[in-house]
Amino acid sequence: MLEEYRIEGRRASEIAASVERAVGAGELQPGEVLPPLRELAVYLEVNANTVAAAYRTLRDRGVIETAGRRGSRVRPRPASTARDAIRVEAPPGVRDASAGNPDTALLPSWEEAVTAAAARSAGRPVLYGAPPVDGALESMALAALAEDGVPAGPMALTSGSLDAIERTLAVHLRPGDTVAVEDPGWGSLLDLIPALGLRPAPVAVDDEGPLAAELARALDRGARAVVVTDRAQNPTGAAVSRARATELRSLLGAHPGVLLIEDDHGHGIVDLPLHPLAGVTDHWMLVRSTAKAYGPDLRLAVMTGDPATVDRVRGRQRLGPGWVSHLLQDTVAHLWRSSAVDPAVVAAAYAERRNALIRALAARGVPARGRSGMNVWVPVPDETGAVARLLHAGWAVAPGARFRMQSPPAIRITISGLTSADTEPLAEAVAAAIGSGEARRYE
Secondary structure (H helix, E strand, C coil), X not given: CHHHHCCCCCCHHHHHHHHHHHHHCCCCCCCCECCCHHHHHHHHCCCHHHHHHHHHHHHHCCXXXXXXXXXXXXXXXXXXXXXXXXXXXXXXXXXXXXXXCCCHHHCCCXXXXXXXXXXXXXXXXXXXXXXXXXXXXXXXXXXHHHHCCCCCCCEEEXXXXXXXXXXXXXXXXXXXXXXXEEECCCHHHHHHHHHCCXXXXXXXXXXXXXXXXXXXXXXXXCCCEEEEECCCCCCCCCCCCHHHHHHHHHHHHCCCCCEEEEECCCCCCCCCCCCCCCCCCCEEEEEEECXXXXXXXXXXXXXXXXXXXXXXXXXXHHCCCCCCCHHHHHHXXXXXXXXCCCHHHHHHHHHHHHHHHHHHHHHCCCCXXXXXXXXXXXXXXXXXXXXXXXXXCCEEEEEHHHCCCCCCCEEEEECCXXXXXXXXXXXXXXXXXXXXXXXCCCC
């Protein structure tokens, strides 16, 4: 009976809104098949084109997907269901190794930088019509990018990496286009793509970055854009090597019409060199965020790219927030000038914790990955069970489902809050939680 679908409305917008309400309320479950559009049109006493328009709107919003003759169904993970909801809350007494935050002890103090920025603002307040990017900040950012081999291009500022990626996808792609993304990959990006009405195409990742053969398959199947994390990949810690960069550049060079987006959010916390892919496609963008090295609340990211892409992003930005606060820009410029962060020291601190945990896990027969950054990725046979048993043992870790599409089950352990005394107990708890042989005590 069509009544079971709980869909109503006379106009396309009303029908689409009805479906979205039902999905949000849990009355239409992920994977549930929607009625054929002609049947629903008869039931609602509207033209079939009206239902078709409603379904098209729902597809564009990432609420449903259509699989040819198999019909339309609610997406397995609707855009309204954020992956961050798949988390474990650490109760009192449980150590939280799940959040993905940097070590606050490795973040610089902002006091001097903010005070100096405020003083400059008092003397020359920024008003409407001012250039969107501070000249000193721009010079330092472009010099650092050039030093790392990034092609010369204009610059824009956004409120973090995800903001830059969203704006770049929005000015180039249309709903229904496919975006090749890393799998496992950043959960927020995997949420963003369907929210924009785009389709994610998973690309497997090893320690050296996306696999060229997997990316080639996604491109052959029509991917219009590619998102690559250069270093400190979340959640696996992968970093694009020189050899992998050569492979990927050659592959992308054969698809010049594809939009390339590179996320170098690990800048400032890794000591591995950057091997950029930019410049082999007509349209490209590379973004660097200050969040991991200077603190998540410093909402500023530098992006560069081909002139058309940067111009489009700037144009859309002018119609929204207009610019990133010059107080923030001055603060970041001051932090950069004063070398408030020593990337070698920060990278070494994270590497010591990562490598110690990986070695302790290996000693217990548990393979793990973590080439750079602040996370360790541990494959597990039973993700839900492992997370639950670790919680019972006093450790909160992130379920791999937050980061996966087709890749096997795993857990993500954030090492930024660990001490040397935590390594052995945590490794022992992980081994016991996934049933890797008999748990043993190591002195």
